[in-house]
Amino acid sequence: MNCQETEQLILDAFETPLSAAERELVDAHCSHCLACAQFAETQSKLDRHLRRFICAPSLNTDFRNLLMARIPQRPRRALHAWSPDLAYGIGAFVALIVSALVLPFRPEMVVTSGIAICLAAYLLQSFIFVFVNEPSD
Amino acid sequence: MLSERRPAPAFELLLDRYQKKAFRLAYSIMGDSASAEDVTQDAFVKMWQILPEYDGRASPSTLLYTIVRNTALSALRTATHRRSASLDCSYEVPAASVDTAAQLETEQLVRRLPGAEQQIVRLFYLQDRKVDEVAQMLGMPIGTVKSHLHRARRRLAEWMK
Numbered sequence: 001m002n003c004q005e006t007e008q009l010i011l012d013a014f015e016t017p018l019s020a021a022e023r024e025l026v027d028a029h030c031s032h033c034l035a036c037a038q039f040a041e042t043q044s045k046l047d048r049h050l051r052r053f054i055c056a057p058s059l060n061t062d063f064r065n066l067l068m069a070r071i072p073q074r075p076r077r078a079l080h081a082w083s084p085d086l087a088y089g090i091g092a093f094v095a096l097i098v099s100a101l102v103l104p105f106r107p108e109m110v111v112t113s114g115i116a117i118c119l120a121a122y123l124l125q126s127f128i129f130v131f132v133n134e135p136s137d
Numbered sequence: 138m139l140s141e142r143r144p145a146p147a148f149e150l151l152l153d154r155y156q157k158k159a160f161r162l163a164y165s166i167m168g169d170s171a172s173a174e175d176v177t178q179d180a181f182v183k184m185w186q187i188l189p190e191y192d193g194r195a196s197p198s199t200l201l202y203t204i205v206r207n208t209a210l211s212a213l214r215t216a217t218h219r220r221s222a223s224l225d226c227s228y229e230v231p232a233a234s235v236d237t238a239a240q241l242e243t244e245q246l247v248r249r250l251p252g253a254e255q256q257i258v259r260l261f262y263l264q265d266r267k268v269d270e271v272a273q274m275l276g277m278p279i280g281t282v283k284s285h286l287h288r289a290r291r292r293l294a295e296w297m298k
Contacts, residue, residue, distance in 0.1 A: 008287075011286075011287045011290055011291075012283075014266070014290070015266065015268050015283065015286070016268075039294070042294045042297060042298065043290060043294055045297070046290060046293050046294050046297055049239065049243045049297075050243065050247075050258065050262050050293075051262060051266075052240075053239070053240045053243040053244065054243075054247070054258070054259055054262035054263060055262075055263075056157075056161055056164070056263045057164060057170035057173070058170075059156065059157060059160050059174065059177075060174055063156065063160075063174060063177075063178070064152065064156070066178065067152075067178050067181055067182070070178065070182055071148075071181075071182060071185050
C-alpha cells in the first residue's frame with residue numbers, strides 16, 4: 001500500500017471504523033513510513049480538537065412557545081366539504097318546483113327558467129367549492 | 138401522514154423530531170445561536186405555511202432542511218450586506234470553555250476554511266460524526282461531503298503544524 005492509499009484510509013477512519021485488515025495495513029505502512037505516521041498523528045490530534053471544541057449550542061428553552069406564538073391559528077371552516085353537493089341538490093329541487101309551478105301556465109318559459117335555475121345552482125356550487133377548498137390562512 | 142388534513146399534530150411531530158437538527162444546521166451556516174434560532178423559527182413558520190400543500194413526495198426532513206438552508210443563506214446575505222465593512226463574523230465561543238485559547242485557535246482555523254468545508258466540518262462534529270446525516274441535511278451526495286471533509290482535514294492539519 002502506498003502513502004496516498006494510506007492517507008485515504010487514515011482519513012476514512014474518522015468517518016467509518018476501518019476493518020481489522022485495513023487497520024493492519026495502515027499500521028504496517030506507518031511502522032516504516034515516518035510521513036504517514038506523522039500524518040496519522042496530526043489527524044488524530046486535529047480530530048480530538050474538533051470533537052472537543054465544536055459543540056452544539058443549546059436551543060432556547062422558550063423556542064417552542066415563541067414559535068407557536070408566531071404560528072397563525074387556522075380558522076375553522078365555515079362550510080363543510082359536502083356543502084357543494086347540498087347546494088346542487090337544493091338548486092335541482094328548486095328547479096323542479098319552479099318547473100312544476102310554471103309549466104301549466106307558461107309552457108314557453110320552462111326551458112328558459114330551467115336553464116337559469118341550473119346555471120344559478122352550478123354557479124353557487126362552484127362558489128362554495130372554491131371556498132371550501134381554498135387555503136385557510 | 139403529513140399529507141393528511143391534520144397539519145397540527147404532524148407539525149408537532151416534525152418539531153419533536155427535527156427542531157434540534159434544524160437548529161444545528163442553521164447554526165453551522167449562521168455561526169451564532171441567536172441568528173440560528175431566528176432562522177430555525179422562520180423555517181418552521183414557512184414549513185407550517187406549506188404543510189397544507191405538502192404532497193408527500195419529498196421526505197419532510199428533506200423539505201425542512203431545504204427550507205432551513207435557504208432561509209439561513211438568505212439571512213446570511215442580508216447580514217453580510219449590513220456588516221460588509223466589518224470583519225467580525227465570529228462564531229460563538231461557549232463561556233464555559235476550559236481551554237479558551239485552544240478553542241479560539243481551533244475556531245480560527247476552522248473559520249479559515251472555504252464556506253462549504255467550514256459548514257461540513259461543523260455539521261459533522263455537531264451531528265456526532267455521521268456523514269450520511271450531514272449529506273442529507275446539506276442536500277449533497279455522501280461522496281461530496283466526504284471529499285470536502287478530507288480536504289478540510291488536510292488543510293486544517295497543515296495549518297496546525
